[in-house]
Amino acid sequence: MSEGKVWLVGAGPGDAGLLTKKAESVLKGADVVVYDRLVGDGILTMIPESARMIDVGKNAGHHTKQQEEINQILLLxxxxxxxxxxxxxxxxxxxxxGGEELELLxxxxxxFEIIPGVPSPIAVPAYNGIPVTHRDYCSSVHFITGHKKAGEEYDIDFDALVRTKGTLVFLMGLGALDDICRGLLDAKIDPGMPASVLQQGTTAGQKRVVATVSTLSDAVRREKIETPALIVVGKVCELSKKFEWYEKLPLSGCKVVITRPGGKNSRSAEKLRRQGAEVLELPAIRTEVIPDNQRLLQCIQNVKSYQWIAFTSTTGVRIFFEAMAKEHCDIRNLMQCRFAAVGRATKKALAQCGFFADLVPEGSDGASLxxxxxxxxxxxxxILLPRAEAGGHEILDEIGKRKDLVVDDVSIYTTTYKRSGYLDERRLFETGKIDCAVFTSASTVKGFVEATQGLDYTLxxxxxxxxxxxxxxxxxxxxTFMSDKATMDSLVDLVIELKKNNQKGS
Incomplete structure (x- = not known):
């Protein structure tokens, strides 16, 4: 048996874009992932489907597994x-x-290895326009756990904290906010000292309350702030309005689901993230090459007989040219062929193989092609048409209007769909946590439906x-809503427009 190993990996405060490259690399090679509830949903969707996942909970006030059990799981x-x-x-x-988990190992x-994560007490204030240090306001910052056991007093020297005149950041302290504010006031902090509570920072649920130490508890109750949340105390809190930036992004506060083939990163998801959206990528679609494909082999052997080769997906492009290479078919045999492609992505995939598309229709669907x-x-x-086994008949119906054309419609890969093992997408939609689902093809709709069986799709x-x-x-x-153009940029514009219309209606 090969030797096992453990990586303690910091997932950061929630935004999938803040996961480090090293953490992402290790995650892709994991056999087992033991995860907390504080790990962002977008990061959970990055875990490979081959990995076995163990949810150890650890929400405030509710632990699926006790710490000793978690230590044993890592060891075993x-x-x-x-x-x-x-x-x-x-x-x-x-x-x-993390130190406790290492002791038993x-x-x-x-x-074992340690992969640090972006610390939430720095990142969450930054996403809210609060610099935890600023030369004109303070010369130190202090991180304090706000968690305490029920019925016990805080083992915190509030007098010492107040004397530092630095920024104070309390983690896991929302349930004890009254006690924290009282402790600071008893230590003679200025009652008018700016203070804030930052909810679910770096995610679509981000929300902040800025008040003073003496008024913060009442303000938080009025705004119905939820966990996880940070408490920040210090003059730097008054900079939040001046330095705010996340709220100004077009899709800030918007949580979007997008379905993609397993193992692939979505360009659409990245474009949405750049506009401020929290994106959950569901790897619900799996494509597999049809093995021992004699029909494709015959077509490749007779490839000089085709005037056109038409591709309906990037996957079709990849598999076709891989098959050509496997059969040692020289690409110079394609010199007489012209190429057609559905959409910009397929056009780009074709160009990466050294061929420029002669035809790309305005519409990004088979019927248009x-x-x-x-x-x-x-x-x-x-015409050679290498595509998915379950491809629609629209393209054949349109070509069929020309009775003189000959089409070899060849299945080269299959598409299957699977449910996510770690996100309850149905619950997220039913509780209104998802603003919209983004679909880039009919197959992604099918994949989404397979991943969310039982969901009321009118939601x-x-x-x-x-x-x-x-x-x-x-x-x-x-x-349903459709983008003006069959491009990713137009699709992102549509999501932005949907958010604006939703805000107007609320």
């Missing part, structure tokens, strides 16, 4: 020879009990690219 999984990632919100050594000689091919093909042209606002995608979402009963 490593002893089985697994590569284990202990994924923790924030940083594992900043009130993360060291005792049994288990190798078939319609345009029927217009431009010469008499008795022969889903769907942003769709193209008529075919919208029709698939309409068939499920979703509230």
């Amino acid at each position: 999984e490593a002893q089985k020879g697994n590569l284990v990632v202990r994924l923790k919100g924030g940083d594992p050594f900043l009130f993360g009990r 060291i005792e049994h000689g288990i190798p 078939g319609e345009e091919l029927a217009k431009v093909c010469g008499p008795y042209d022969k 889903v606002t769907a942003a769709c690219i193209g008529k075919q995608t919208k029709a698939a979402a309409d068939a499920c009963g979703m509230k």
Whole structure:
């Protein structure tokens, strides 16, 4: 049996973009992931489907597993020879009990590594426009755990904290906010000292209350602030309005679901994140090459007979050219061919193989491609159409209007759908935590439906690219909207417009 190993990995404060590259790399190779509830939803969707996941909870006031049990889980999984990632919100050594988890591993000689995370007491204030240090306001910052056991007094020297005249950041202290404010006031802090509570920072649930130490508790109750939340005390809090930036992003506060093939990063997701959205990528679609594909082999052997090769997906491009290479078919055999592609992404994938598309229709769907091919093909042209086994018939229907054309419709890969094992998407929609689902093809709609079986789809606002995608979402009963153009940028513009309209209606 190979030797196991444990990585203590800081997941940061919640925003998937704040996960470090090293953490992401280790996560991709994990056999087992042991994770907390404070890990952001967007980061959970990055965990490979091959990894076994163990939820150890650890919400404030509710622990699925006690700390001793978690320590034992890490030990036992490593002893089985697994590569284990202990994924923790924030940083594992900043009130993360990472040191406790290492003790048992060291005792049994288990190798380990520490991957620091972006600390929430720095990142969350920054997302709220609060610099925890500023030369004109303070010369120190102090991180304090706000958690205490029920019925016990704080073991905190509030007098010493007040004397530092620095910024004070309390973690896990929302439930004891009254006690914290009282302790500071008893230590003779200025009752008018600016103070804030920052809810769910760096995520779509971000919200802040800025008041003073003497009025903060009442302000938090009025605003119904929820956990997780940080308490920040210090003059720097008054800079939040001046330095705020996250709220100014077009999609700040917006939580979006997008379905993608497993193992692939979505360009759409990245574009949405840049506009401020919290994006959950559901790897609900799996594509697999059809093995021993004699039909494709025959077409490759006779590739010189085709006047056109039409691609309906980036996956189709990749698999076709991989098959050509496997069969030692020289690409010079394609010199007489012209190429058609659905959408910019497929066009780009084709260009990366060294071929520029001769035809890219305005519409990003099979029907549009078939319609345009029927217009431009010469008499008795022969077309090769390598695509998904479950591809729609719209493209064939349109090409079929030209009775003189010959089409070899060849299935080269299958598409299957799977449910997520770690996010309860149904609950997120039913509780109104998701603003919209973004679909870039009819197959992503199918993948989403498979991942959310039992969901009332009338609760889903769907942003769709193209008529075919919208029709698939309409068939499920979703509230559908279609982008003006079949481009990712236009789809992002649609999501921004949906958010504006929702704000006007609320």
